Amino acid sequence: MSVAHxxxxxxxAVWVGFSAFSIFIRAKWVVEPLSEYGVPRSWWPWLGTAKAAGAVGLVVGLFVPLLGVAAGVGLILYFTGAVITVLRARSYAHVPFPLLYLAPVAAALALGPGI
Known part of the structure; x- marks a missing residue:
């Protein structure tokens, strides 16, 4: 494992974990856009849980690479879905936000040992 990886x-993992925490505490700057995009409130805990699980999976993946790859792929799918949701809501100025989370996850996968 390289230092960069x-x-x-x-x-x-910390960045995605922060995103999960922000949903759990219902941070205004997170939940207001979710409402604007039409994401039902009943989904918010599940979205936070998915992010938290992905963050934990990335860390565990440092020791069990297959889990790290699975977590990374899951998070990439999650944040790709977030980009699509933002685009469907025609909130084009918000597209960079999910990309800011997707990029380090993709970089972690690219730098990883693979499987």
Whole structure:
């Protein structure tokens, strides 16, 4: 495992974990856009849980690479779905936000040992 992979993976995990925490505490700057995009409130805990699980999976993946790859792929699918949701809501100025989470996850996968 390279130092770059370790640093990028830990950064991605903390960053995605912060995103999950923001949903759990219902941070205004997170939940207001979710409402505007039409994401039902009943989904919010599940979305936060998916992000939290992905963040934990990235860290565990440092020791069990297959889990890290699975978590990374899951998070890429999650944030791709977020981009699509933002585009469907025609909130084009918000497209960079899910990309800011997707990019470090993709970088962690690219730097990883693979399977």
């Amino acid at each position: 370790l640093v990028v993976t830990l950064f991605a």
